[in-house]
Amino acid sequence: MQALVDAIARDPEFGFLLLFLGGLFLIGMARFLRLQARRRVMEDTPTSRIRSATQGYVELIGQARLMDGPPILSPLSHTACAWWRFKVEKKEKDDDGTRWVVVRQGTSSSLFLLDDGTGECVIDPDGAIVEPAFRRTWLGATPQPGGGLSAPWMNAGDYRYTEEMIQAGERLYALGWFTSVDGLQVSPQEITRDLVIAWKNDPSLRQRFDANGDGRLDEVEFAALREAAQRHAHDLQQEQALLPQTHLLRADPQGRPFLLSTHDQQQLARRLRLHAWLWLVAALAALGVLVHLVTEGVPAG
Known part of the structure; x- marks a missing residue:
């Protein structure tokens, strides 16, 4: 232990490297456990129908629908949709090369509907983990995109725009806290x-x-x-x-995952499993390097 302390005192960068590897291990394990828990909740929660769903934590599958009122428009392309998320990045150059820096981003909080054929449920997306299948990226010369789209590899400007959407009519998977309200x-x-x-x-x-x-x-x-x-x-x-009940799906007050996705349920579970194992591999690799540096990289005192 004294040899390790002396090595860090002689080379502070060595100490920072150890801290980085230790932090990567902890973050990787936490992400692995969180993603695995999220996948298990998805697989263990049976699909409910809106008409007969119990009050509480449920899984619903249906189609995204728009509510009456003003349209929901994505901020970048002004496309009508049920939900959106966007990001604007600017290309910056420095001595280390070129990098993209986020200058503006946002996420929709507007309510929309899920219709499963037995009824409609209002979706309050605030606090949800959203995994939309629709995603596009293009380049431009100004902070706010203009005319048409251009492919990101065409180097058409210093700004990169990313837009994700849930569109009306798309198949929607939802997992969250279900409540019904009437007058x-x-x-x-x-x-x-x-x-x-x-x-x-x-x-x-x-x-x-x-x-x-x-x-x-x-x-x-x-x-x-x-x-x-x-x-x-x-x-x-x-x-x-005489009015029908209003059903609402929102974030779980007990902190369980609130998921919205237009990916197929099985595909989403596979993605979660893959990401979880990648984080585990990264965590174990960081731990292996950390142990090697501590046991082999420090000369005996």
Whole structure:
């Protein structure tokens, strides 16, 4: 041990190398275990149907759909889609050569739908691990791409654009926390309370119940306002009872993987397995070099 300490004192770069190898081993093992755990969760969670899915952690498979409202457009190519992620990089040259530096990137947080034929589920992609099959890269001369696309190997500019998307109609695999919400989950008392507060604070509505016109609601006038709010709350709840449930898939509050992918499920599992084993090989290689340097590379004191 003293020989190792002396070697690091003589050559600080040797110490940094040992730290780097140790860090690579730890990171590699952590990534291996995380990816393996993610794959096992995928393989062990049965596929549910939206119409009969239980509340909690579920796996859904269907097609990506758009919700009503303004279209979701990718920032670089302005393509209509259900979800997007982009990155803009700039080519920089220095003494070590050429490298690409990220200057701008972003990820969509807009809601969209998954339709499996038995129902629709709103997807909240915030916090999701997204693996889209659609990915394209092209080059240009400005930070914001213009006209057409050019292949990255054509050296057509100093900016490189990368865009990934989930498009409407694509097959979508989803694993996350499933909840169903309907209007009847809000009690008539809660609706009445909110209406009373809102009406009291609205001068035009409050005036309707101010029978004597003194600008204040006495006990009788307030009772009339409350009775009207109760009737309106009852009508609202009757209307909400006719509406279908809203299903939502979002990040798991317990921290389990929240996955969205347009890759085939089996293909995605194979990718996770391959990446996990590559990280394990890197970790073990780093450990082997570290052990060799510590045991063989340090001369005996």
